């Protein structure tokens with residue numbers, strides 16, 4: 001009788017472990033990628049999401065939508081409550097590379113220099129950040145997601161199992177920016193771009209809300225001298241173990 005009971009208990013325990021491992025494997029995986037502007041984050045994050053067949057959450061697009069909406073409504077961008085009230089009423093949809101704002105495809109409109117240069121007060125608005133962070137969390141629910149921004153691993157998804165801080169030296173980032181501009185036929189001087197970027201990094205680090213910080217448990221990837229393909233390969237090496245065998249040991253293996 002005793003043996004039978006023991007057998008049953010052993011069997012139940014093994015089933016329980018099996019179910020727990022299974023749940024762990026199918027559980028939503030959030031890959032949070034943060035880092036400074038110019039580190040090649042967006043392109044690499046999108047590419048790795050495609051490669052892994054994860055959904056891609058472009059959080060910058062949300063801040064851009066909020067800015068575009070506030071500019072169109074003629075709201076004073078520094079009027080925090082009015083901007084926050086306006087943002088609460090927005091319907092922002094992200095579908096692949098397309099961004100919809102209140103039913104209108106604004107994929108191009110949110111990337112104009114006018115929007116890019118006026119995001120600052122919106123990104124500094126704590127109420128807006130709260131609202132957008134909430135939308136980001138609900139967007140990610142029940143999906144495997146690669147999310148990209150500056151506060152994803154620290155504030156929006158502090159419990160994300162896989163966090164990556166993608167960065168590059170300021171010199172490398174400035175060189176890339178000069179190349180990008182010259183590919184668009186815009187002549188830019190390297191020292192000027194480097195100065196601007198250093199200033200932006202300092203401002204970003206000082207931000208009271210949503211400042212760029214590396215999460216303590218993020219894996220840092222410095223992309224100096226790497227091609228885009230190499231960066232994406234490196235991301236895959238870091239992320240893959242979390243998909244197949246997401247155990248703490250594998251976390252250590254990846255980081256060592």
Ligand code: DC
Pocket residue numbers: 042059060061063064119120123148149150151152210
């Ligand atoms: O990644 P991007 O250039 O599209 O981002 C646009 C702006 O939004 C950028 O100035 C930083 C800000 N941003 C933010 O404050 N928090 C995020 N999670 C993502 C972007």
